[in-house]
Amino acid sequence: MASRAKATIFDIAREAGVSKSTVSLVLQGSGLIRPETAVKVRKAIEDVGYVYNRGAANLRKAHSNxxxxxxxxxxxxxxxxxxxxxxxxxxxxxxxxxxxxxxxxxxxxxxxxxxxxxxxxxxxxxxxxxxxxxxxxxxxxxxxxxxxxxxxxxxxxxxxxxxxDNHRGAYLATAHLVGKGHRRLAFFGGSSDLIVYHERLGGFREACETLGIDPRDALIIEGETNRKGGMACLETSLAMAEPPTAALCFNDAVAFGVMLALRKRGLEPGADFAVVGFDDVVEAEHYMPALTSVAVDxxxxxxxxxxxxxxxxxxxxxxxxxxxxxVNLVVRESCGPDRRTRNRPAATGAAR
Amino acid sequence: MASRAKATIFDIAREAGVSKSTVSLVLQGSGLIRPETAVKVRKAIEDVGYVYNRGAANLRKAHSNxxxxxxxxxxxxxxxxxxxxxxxxxxxxxxxxxxxxxxxxxxxxxxxxxxxxxxxxxxxxxxxxxxxxxxxxxxxxxxxxxxxxxxxxxxxxxxxxxxxDNHRGAYLATAHLVGKGHRRLAFFGGSSDLIVYHERLGGFREACETLGIDPRDALIIEGETNRKGGMACLETSLAMAEPPTAALCFNDAVAFGVMLALRKRGLEPGADFAVVGFDDVVEAEHYMPALTSVAVDxxxxxxxxxxxxxxxxxxxxxxxxxxxxxVNLVVRESCGPDRRTRNRPAATGAAR
DNA sequence: TTTATTAAATGGAACGTTCCAATAAATCAA
DNA sequence: TTGATTTATTGGAACGTTCCATTTAATAAA
The missing domain is CATH 3.40.50.2300 (Response regulator)
Known part of the structure; x- marks a missing residue:
């Protein structure tokens, strides 16, 4: 039960038979006080059940911790x-x-x-x-x-x-997809009120341009940044005339959604449709198939x-x-080569 | 740049031409001050860039927020x-x-x-x-x-x-497994330094007893409460002479680990080995197969x-x-009937 | 008008610390 | 011994609030 009026340094002082200033010094671990006095004070602190009042201290001290x-x-x-x-x-x-x-x-x-x-x-x-x-x-x-x-x-x-480095991460991931032979790419999820979105999308776009992807073959679908958003993006993209064969997702959650939606349609993520995530959350490694993702540490x-x-x-x-x-791209199992590409063999990815 | 010495209620008072007490009253939204005075004060507060010092206030007030x-x-x-x-x-x-x-x-x-x-x-x-x-x-x-x-x-x-209600949750889950025809059960993960562990294990044990499972057929394997722990538990159990056909896991993370390990061995969670999780985290629903789990809200x-x-x-x-x-058991796809049971048909589970 | 009542605003003490300047006690140099 | 120096300890003011008891101003009752 206990809990009488809160103990202050004065109570400690009385208990230990010293002044409040001495107590304060002990509290701050000052080397100015005699060791024996210090132990005496520390004992009193324990005895009265003192709890330091940082609010009061901050009133005087420059700033808090x-x-x-x-x-x-x-x-x-x-x-x-x-x-x-x-x-x-x-x-x-x-x-x-x-x-x-x-x-x-x-x-x-x-x-x-x-x-x-x-x-x-x-x-x-x-x-x-x-x-x-x-x-x-x-x-x-x-x-x-x-x-x-x-x-x-x-x-x-x-x-x-x-x-x-969002831009670079997206660039790396996109280049990886292109390297696997994909030519119809998508960027799934996210929305333009987020600066991160523009950064990641920028990397995607630059990679497409640099690596010779026809801008009309670089599909961009905004969406929620969670599993649901990912599922929606995939559905939308597959409903198109010439659907993409691979997607870079705004983040891993979107990627998981995409994989889920693929499975629901009887498609195998990785083999039938390549997907790369972003962030490399712990789950990515344990997913089925394990998600290739941009690790941001x-x-x-x-x-x-x-x-x-x-x-x-x-x-x-x-x-x-x-x-x-x-950032660095962690290559796992969620993006195989484009099956429909036969003019040029898929570049050997760094999969392991 | 700005940031002269921190503004206090005195600064506000001077600015507004009132006393510090009046400012304090305004700050606390007291009805005692004349509305026009209040607006004047509030303007001054804005002008001087005041930030309330709760530490100082708590020195007087009974307790903080x-x-x-x-x-x-x-x-x-x-x-x-x-x-x-x-x-x-x-x-x-x-x-x-x-x-x-x-x-x-x-x-x-x-x-x-x-x-x-x-x-x-x-x-x-x-x-x-x-x-x-x-x-x-x-x-x-x-x-x-x-x-x-x-x-x-x-x-x-x-x-x-x-x-x-950990006990009840474990009981429900175990009963579900037994209802599916499983007779060799396991409890995977957790360790006895956790009270929760004893509660959940207790529910498991009681269910086994009540529903006529031979105690020698109720296998208990402690382990870490994460994916890794789950994987380890599964390996240990399958190495036994008469391995279990179903497991209640300490939590969902363990369950995910078990499913992962099953897949690695070419076994299908649900069909080849039933697994139930505990906690029903959001991922459970989205796993492949979706995890049956005890929802704790x-x-x-x-x-x-x-x-x-x-x-x-x-x-x-x-x-x-x-x-x-x-608590309630959310039945999904991770536990089918025991394939090896043929003497008595599996009870119809509440799967939907 | 005077007095009582109500409304609005105020000064001062208190809250529990820190820190400075001052004191007291111990040690040293002369 | 005396004074100077060092080592320990201390009282008091300050920090930015709240809240009580007062004062002042405005209004109502007589």
Whole structure:
């Protein structure tokens, strides 16, 4: 039961027979106090069941040891990994990250951001919700709180960004498909309100152009960025006069949807229709067939974002370099050669 | 650039030509101030770029509006859903949940808990890390902070618990397998340091007993609670003299592992070996074949936990009723009848 | 008009820390 | 011994709020 009025440093002081200042010093691990005094104080701390009041401390101290990470979709394993990567580095720096979910809702995001600010966070790592208005972060800039964007960027914003090289990833994946002999390609899923979409689509387009794919043979179908979206995209594409034989998907979830839809039609992903995903979530490896995907190392990006944040806090600046993370194509079993190609033999892929 | 010394209510007061108390009242939405004064103040708040300092406020106020949720594995979509459920109800109650991940590490958990306490949270919802010592929450009890456990419980603890009915879920699933004609059953994955394990295993055992399965035909293999663990369990079981024909898995991840391992051996999950999962994560539905699983409604449990927490905070108590959430078996395609059974025809399952 | 009542605004103390300047005690140099 | 220096400890002010008790202004009742 217990729980009398919360214990403060004064209670500790009384218990240990020293002054509040001494207690404070012990709490901060100052070397100024005599070791014996320190143990005495520490015992008292234990005895009175003291819990440190960081709010009170922050009133005097320059800044707090908490940073907020604001994530647009916690249920996406991809973002969860990002979070885990960040936590790794923050933990070893003795700072505690609090995660908040915006569920892809700008209004919710506004609330979360406000609340985190009020809590006095030292910095913010944000994967902005879709539809975030450019002005949404002006308050934070005004307040001088360091912010870094992770995975997603906002148009016309001076906030540093940590993202994978989406353009290159899409280029690599597309080139892989072309190398397998595919000539009628599709880009499935995503929508143009996402900058990531333009980046990935850009890589796809450039690859098509460079490698001599007729623009009319590069089909683009927007759609939701989940399994359902993928299924819909496939259906739409197969209903066309000359359907594609391979698709690069906006992300792995879309790719899974495409594979599901193929199976439903009695087609075998990989053999009958090649599909490449993006993000390389853990599931990709365990799928049937295993999904070829562009690995973005989200945990690594999370670590990177955390490091940048720590740097910003230490140098008390609100600016930092962007960081574009390397990507690489992980070739698995979801894209075989184009069966209908017979004029030129399929290039030997790096499948293993 | 901006960001002069942080603005306080005094700055607002000066700007608006009122007293700090008036500003405070406006901030709290008190009806005592004249509307015109209020707008004047609100304008000043905007102008000076004020951000509320909740730490300072909490120094006087009874308690804060933040509650912490401490989760043992954020990368498990199951827990992410739990989090999402909680957020839904907290949001509408105007309280902000901060999520922290312990990565199944008791030491990390200790740190996280400490940090949250120092931050002055109003309450804590915890899914304790594996290997948590019973004493780990004594400090919290002493401090009188309301705590509820979600999904997992601790031995000999008086902290209220919100969990699914694991025993019943396992019973249902086992009965389903028996109904399909299986007589040599296995329970795959999990380990005895988890109370959940004992609950689920208990349901399995009771069903076997009640439904006349020879105890020697009820095989129990512990293992990691992920895909790898599932694969290992299957291998071990098939190496036995009289291998089982069906398995109830500790959770869906284990079940996915089992299915993967079956495929690798050229066996068809469902037809050649029946497998049932537990938790019914979203993937279960989309797997190939779709996984029969015990649905636990994690989002619902999250909502429930949040409600209980709110009640506890309001009635300033640290006690509450446990809540055992209903479960139901979602029958899909991963368990057909036992092919080797021919003495008695398989009971018609509730497959749809 | 005077007085009582209500409405609006205010000053001051308190919340639990940190940190500076000051003191007290111990050690050293002369 | 005395003063200077170092080592430990301490009191007080400050941080940005809230809330109570007051004051002031406006309105109603007499």
């Amino acid at each position: 908490v940073i907020g990470m604001v994530i647009n979709d916690l249920t996406n394993p991809f973002f969860a990994e990002l979070a885990v990567g960040m936590e790794r580095v923050f933990q070893s720096a003795g700072i505690v990250p609090f995660i908040a979910n915006t569920a892809e809702n700008p209004v919710r995001q506004e609330e979360v951001l406000k609340s985190l600010m009020e809590q006095g966070v030292a910095g913010l790592i944000v994967s902005p919700a879709r539809g975030t208005t450019p002005g949404a972060f002006r308050r934070l800039e005004m307040a001088g709180v360091p912010v870094v964007f992770a995975m997603r960027r906002l148009p016309e914003s001076r906030i540093p960004v940590i993202t994978p 989200s945990a690594g990006l999370g670590e990177r974002a955390a490091h940048v944040m720590i740097k910003m806090i230490q140098s008390r600046t609100t600016r930092a370099e962007d960081h574009i993370g390397a | 933040v509650i912490g949720m401490v989760i043992n594995d954020l990368t498990n979509p199951f827990f992410a859903e739990l989090a999402v459920g909680m957020e839904r109800v907290f949001q509408s109650a105007g309280i902000v949940p901060f999520i922290a991940n312990t990565a199944e590490n008791p030491v990390r958990q200790e740190e996280v808990l400490k940090s949250l306490m120092e931050q002055g949270v109003a309450g804590l919802i915890v899914s304790p890390a594996r290997g948590t010592t019973p004493g780990a929450f004594r400090r919290l009890e002493m401090a009188g902070v309301p705590v509820v456990f979600a999904m997992r419980r601790l031995p000999e603890s008086r902290i209220p618990v919100i969990t699914p 994690s989002a619902g449990l999250g909502e429930r936990a949040a409600h209980v927490m709110i009640k506890m905070i309001q009635s300033r108590t640290t006690r509450a009723e446990d809540h055992i959430g209903a």
